[in-house]
Amino acid sequence: MRHLEVAQQVFEIEIAGLKAVQSQLSESFNRAVELLNFTLRNKNKIIVVGVGKSGLVGKKIAATLTSTGAPAIVLDSVNALHGDLGIVTDGDVVLALSYSGESEELLNLLPALKRFPVKIIAITGNPKSTLAKYSDIVLNVRVPREACPFNLAPTSSTTAMLVMGDALAMALLKARGFTKHDYARYHPAGAIGRTMLLKVRDIMRTGDRNPIATQDMTVKEALLVMTRAKSGCVSVVNNRGKLVGVFTDGDFRRQMSTDPHAINRPLKDVMTRNPICVRENALAAEAVRIFNEKNIDDLIVINSKGQPVGIIDSQDLPKLKLL
Template identity: 70%
Template sequence: MGHLAHARKVFDVEIAGLRAVRRRLDEAFDRAVELIVETLRRRGKIIVVGIGKSGNIGHKIAATLTSTGAPSVVLNSVDALHGDLGIVTDGDVVLALSYSGESDELINLLPALRRFSIRLISFTGSARSTLARYSDVVLNVHVPREACPFNLAPTTSTTAMLVLGDALAMAVLHARGFKKSDYARLHPAGAIGRAMLLRVADIMRTGNRHAVAPETLSVRDGLLLMTRAKSGCLSIVNQRGKLVGVFTDGDFRRRIPEDDHLLTRPLREVMTRNPVCIRMDALAAEALKVFNERNIDDLIVVNAKREPVGLVDSQDLPRLKLM
């Protein structure tokens, strides 16, 4: 069997395992979500514990929960019995991960955890295991087989735990009414956070970097304004200062071969009327959406009176770490 065939077989085995776990989802999952939501409502936290590969998956589950507004910490099963139990408080909920449900380090920790007033949710492949017996809610992640040819290395089982953790985090997110703006508040340094927290007014070019011209101005003089502004776009206004059109360097290049008098024409004869624009108080994320949906390089920014006050240049977005 070739390398690609081996790879596809692993995919097939793990997909089959995920389907098996999906079919087994029942009201226990609902109870787990409700326990977590109630814990968070009472200002409790989620404590994730696991050993080996399950522990690695636990770190990712805790990170996903925390990043979506459900405060979570990872408790090391060994260090817990040497003082780290101090992170546990009454009212917390514990997510315990062990496919066998019999890992010595985890089983030794359970009696100590039960001295606290906590609720225990387990991810295990054995509904009759010691871990399952200690648990308030058991989420069964039993899979038909591992992707390992010896059916030994945790592969399908850890994938199942990971996906179940994602499902739990997303269900909790939905149940708590967690919004995109909440996500942005927790990710201020990321591209998503910046796009959701910044306004268009924060990222637009203004002043001498934004070329504005009356519609009566000639194309030649309009190009000079664009050159001084180092911009590829010219916002065109009527006598009342309202935005009525746009003229770009692309427009100029397309027209010049077929119009000998283009440079002397007034901008109103060659401009694109009713250009795409955006309000200055809109979120930067809305500007990103416009760039993604419309084939434009520059986006004119207007105020409430539809007067051009700035310009968002798509070339600025990578520098601002918005793309």
């Protein structure tokens, strides 16, 4: 069997597993989200426990929850019985992961957890397991089979757990009214944080790097302005300094291909009117969106009076780590 065929089978099996888990979603999921939300509103935290592959999935779920404003801590099932239970406080909620629901290390921990006034949400493939019996809410992630040819290695089951964790995190995010701006606060060093916190005025080119020409200037004069600014376009303004058009090096090539004398024509005859622009106080994320949607190379920045005060070159975005 070719490797690609194996890959296709794995995808098919795991997708089928996710569809099975999706069909098993019930009111228990709503109760779980409400419990998590209630816990966080009361300034408590989420504690994630799991063993083996389930423990690794739990770490990712905890990271996703924390990065979306829901404080989550991973508790090692073995070390918990040797002092780490100190991180558990009254009112916390425990997210316990075990596909079989019978992991010995996890079951040994449950009686100790039950001594605290905490609630337990189980993510398991066995709703009749010991873990399920100890839990207040059970989320069933049972899959038809693993993608492993021996039906042994955790594959479809761990994927199902991971997606259930993502579903909880996203539903909780919406329930708490978590916004893009909140997300950016937790990711200030990443591209997402930069695009959400920076303003257009923080990334635009200004001064000598912001080419501006009046609409009565000739194409030749405009080209000199573009060259001095090392830009591929020039903002065209009227006699009041308001933006009325744009002229790009692409426009120049197109004009010259049909009119050899275009270089001496006034910009008002050859410019593109009503150019795409963005306000200087807009978020950098808005500029990135415009570049992605409009497929342009340069974006003119205007102030409240409609005057061009800067320009953003698409080539600057990677340098600014905004793409």
